[in-house]
Amino acid sequence: MEAMDLLQVLDHQQPRRLRVIENLLRGRRTVSTLYWGQRYHLLPLLDADKHLDRGALTVPAQQLVAANLVTLDSEEDQLLLTPAGQQRQSQVATYYRPQTSGDWLSLDLGAVRQRTLLAVQVTSQYAHSTSRYYPLTTDLATRRIIRQWFHRLKGPQLAETLSVALIQSLQQLPVQTAEAMTDLLTGYQHPGLTVDQVASKQQQTAWEIRLRQRDGLTQIARDARRADHPFHSLLQSLWRSPVTRSAQATLYAVEQGGSLEQVAAQRHVKTNTVKEHLLEAAILSPVAVFPYDQLLPESVRADFATVLNADIDSWQFAQLPEALRARYDFFYFRLYAIWRGRGMMADGTTHN
Amino acid sequence: MEPLTTSLQHVFGFNTFRTGQAAALTALEQGKDTLAILPTGAGKTLIYQLYGYRHPGCVLVISPLLSLMNDQVDRMRINGFRRSAAITSLTSYAERQEILRHLGDYQFLFLSPEMLAQPQMLAQIQRLQLSLLVIDEAHCIVQWGPDFRPEYLLLGAIRTKLQQPLTLMLTATAGETTRQEIAKQLRTRPEIVSESVNRPNIFLDVENVADELEKQARLKRLINQLQRPGVVYFSSKQQATDTALWLHQETGIRAAAYHAGLASEDRFKIQQQFMMGQLDVICATSAFGMGIDKNNVRYVIHYHLPADLESYAQEIGRAGRDGKPSVAILLYAPGDEQLPLALGQSNRPDDETIQRYYARPQQFSEDDPVIQLLAFYRQHGISQVAVTQMFTGRERERNRALAQMMAYARENHCLRERWLAAFDEQSPEHVATCCSPGNTPLDLSALGLIRQQSAVTVAPEREDWVVRLRRLF
Numbered sequence A: 001m002e003a004m005d006l007l008q009v010l011d012h013q014q015p016r017r018l019r020v021i022e023n024l025l026r027g028r029r030t031v032s033t034l035y036w037g038q039r040y041h042l043l044p045l046l047d048a049d050k051h052l053d054r055g056a057l058t059v060p061a062q063q064l065v066a067a068n069l070v071t072l073d074s075e076e077d078q079l080l081l082t083p084a085g086q087q088r089q090s091q092v093a094t095y096y097r098p099q100t101s102g103d104w105l106s107l108d109l110g111a112v113r114q115r116t117l118l119a120v121q122v123t124s125q126y127a128h129s130t131s132r133y134y135p136l137t138t139d140l141a142t143r144r145i146i147r148q149w150f151h152r153l154k155g156p157q158l159a160e161t162l163s164v165a166l167i168q169s170l171q172q173l174p175v176q177t178a179e180a181m182t183d184l185l186t187g188y189q190h191p192g193l194t195v196d197q198v199a200s201k202q203q204q205t206a207w208e209i210r211l212r213q214r215d216g217l218t219q220i221a222r223d224a225r226r227a228d229h230p231f232h233s234l235l236q237s238l239w240r241s242p243v244t245r246s247a248q249a250t251l252y253a254v255e256q257g258g259s260l261e262q263v264a265a266q267r268h269v270k271t272n273t274v275k276e277h278l279l280e281a282a283i284l285s286p287v288a289v290f291p292y293d294q295l296l297p298e299s300v301r302a303d304f305a306t307v308l309n310a311d312i313d314s315w316q317f318a319q320l321p322e323a324l325r326a327r328y329d330f331f332y333f334r335l336y337a338i339w340r341g342r343g344m345m346a347d348g349t350t351h352n
Numbered sequence B: 001m002e003p004l005t006t007s008l009q010h011v012f013g014f015n016t017f018r019t020g021q022a023a024a025l026t027a028l029e030q031g032k033d034t035l036a037i038l039p040t041g042a043g044k045t046l047i048y049q050l051y052g053y054r055h056p057g058c059v060l061v062i063s064p065l066l067s068l069m070n071d072q073v074d075r076m077r078i079n080g081f082r083r084s085a086a087i088t089s090l091t092s093y094a095e096r097q098e099i100l101r102h103l104g105d106y107q108f109l110f111l112s113p114e115m116l117a118q119p120q121m122l123a124q125i126q127r128l129q130l131s132l133l134v135i136d137e138a139h140c141i142v143q144w145g146p147d148f149r150p151e152y153l154l155l156g157a158i159r160t161k162l163q164q165p166l167t168l169m170l171t172a173t174a175g176e177t178t179r180q181e182i183a184k185q186l187r188t189r190p191e192i193v194s195e196s197v198n199r200p201n202i203f204l205d206v207e208n209v210a211d212e213l214e215k216q217a218r219l220k221r222l223i224n225q226l227q228r229p230g231v232v233y234f235s236s237k238q239q240a241t242d243t244a245l246w247l248h249q250e251t252g253i254r255a256a257a258y259h260a261g262l263a264s265e266d267r268f269k270i271q272q273q274f275m276m277g278q279l280d281v282i283c284a285t286s287a288f289g290m291g292i293d294k295n296n297v298r299y300v301i302h303y304h305l306p307a308d309l310e311s312y313a314q315e316i317g318r319a320g321r322d323g324k325p326s327v328a329i330l331l332y333a334p335g336d337e338q339l340p341l342a343l344g345q346s347n348r349p350d351d352e353t354i355q356r357y358y359a360r361p362q363q364f365s366e367d368d369p370v371i372q373l374l375a376f377y378r379q380h381g382i383s384q385v386a387v388t389q390m391f392t393g394r395e396r397e398r399n400r401a402l403a404q405m406m407a408y409a410r411e412n413h414c415l416r417e418r419w420l421a422a423f424d425e426q427s428p429e430h431v432a433t434c435c436s437p438g439n440t441p442l443d444l445s446a447l448g449l450i451r452q453q454s455a456v457t458v459a460p461e462r463e464d465w466v467v468r469l470r471r472l473f
């Protein structure tokens, strides 16, 4: 991420923590990262830059500060757009706005990317009757899956079917996104461009090109849900619940009844882990699916509602009245904040 | 058993070996450990591929080049050796388990030295029937630099644990000292197969510049004048990246950076673009080179002073593989030797640190690569005295190598003579097409290396993405 990319994920009212943004991009799934990622409306970017170095956002942040576009608190962590920053953010009208981010959490995009790139290369070389070429470097599992896929589908129609399908997918996206996706592909006599090369060609940041690629891949995966799509068997299994398997299992056990301690004993984990699993599930599942009524009964909500105002981000557990802290630990406090933050009003009705 | 040439015909479809290949294979067939010193591009891999084809069991290849090992496996597969796999620290846990489950099925196994140094891995390998042990880039045993792998020093002991299998040591360059050191470390007295390192079609040039600014200007001028494509080597990733960008902006040349910090997909794409002639120049670090079969590289420029003549010989060897006139240019500014000195220094703990570490190892953070190195030695039972001696010895060796490199940069008579003397070789008589040391100006037109300025061509209109995508299929 460069300074201009960082600017796009900041706000003029809500201070946003640099470490949270960094951990989100790096795919660190702690409850704190997920919670604040949701508060910032940035959860789709979870795991979007696995190889980002720790502290890599510090320099861009300092550049924004030097340009008076943001302010940074004394601990060099909380960023807030200045009026000039806010103006700049809205001025950059050409900055790329992803169109498919609603699906990003539900898709293993890294695997979609590897499989799509290798499958396109294999099909392209096959269409030109070449068998000796350097394949893209991928892991063993991807190579095996592509080999099986290719042996099942290869035939005179494959290249044409795939080409039509890809064009159909990319036509639903902005033309520059289709351009970028095409340039990034590898095939016969076409090594493909690197993200940096595409960025320099399109006069955009490398991060924008990556957002475009995420859009392109997600669109292809969406279209591949149809059983007659050539990538159906390749990509269908990469749709997943955003909630990890272990958190799902914990949630299931809790829903079957039993206290958190009982579930912890039954699953051979600490009670604290059970709580973390539940908070993760609460953040990443649709509101209607999570058993709020069981875990956060009306009486608990009422207790919190009496002391907490509507400014959720300002709430601090340490500042709750002592009596309340004695009755409920941090888990309930956080769960209540998630519930409120997802549009539930103090009285249990949904707002807007 | 069928004659070697019959196997060659069978597997590769060639009728004759390149020089060096036959001699190395013959020695191996006679059961002799072999040190093959063959120039880059001489087809060193063919030696163990063919040996593996002719003998049952597994060929175990130890290679220090982590990022390139998967490329090597790909090349094996392209050559029809499908039962090949690589395990490095970059291999995922799942993939590693998968390979280990079928370990006995592989004909060629590539391991990084630190993988082989792990006791569990070694135990697995001990169960295999090894037909041949290959130590690739064997000069790494003695080279001392940022890429130094301490695990290479354990190879002698590991080789003993593997019951001294027949061993092939491969390197592109090794003078007498290096040869002896390799043999000593691996506890063997190998048959030596060597070819001259001399490359008569590569013109050698050293250019003195006053400072960094003049160096940049000279580089830009050279890049504009010289026939393409070419490679410029740097000691730092950042400078390789910045210069590629700068050259492109300043001259419009199609330039890209290549270094070990790139993602594997980017490395793949840039290599392929270069092979297909879509790039005019690569700004590279020493990570670039292996796996590049490009014959028509016309120039190799060194922007920074390499740490020794062996690395220099390896890197300029990428020019002119087609036998046509090519040039190797070293740009030298006063004080350039400070960079390799500093790089070496930063990897070397002083005696006091060694002493403090051995006294209280737990007080040191292993985030520091120097401490990692010490921890490695300590864990392998090497005493403080021995480690101190080793570092001192290495430092002496490194200074000797750098002094040799400097002598080349400062040579006023014949660069080739100076270069070959370092490899204990006699140089042919100096002639006009041999070299131009720092006190002699470079005459590119006499060498026929000036680029024909192509008529200004308007960049072709870029086709619609649909057309481009269709063309893939």
Ligand SMILES: [Zn+2]
Binding pocket: B413, B414, B415, B416, B417, B430, B431, B434, B435, B436
């Ligand atoms: Zn000469």
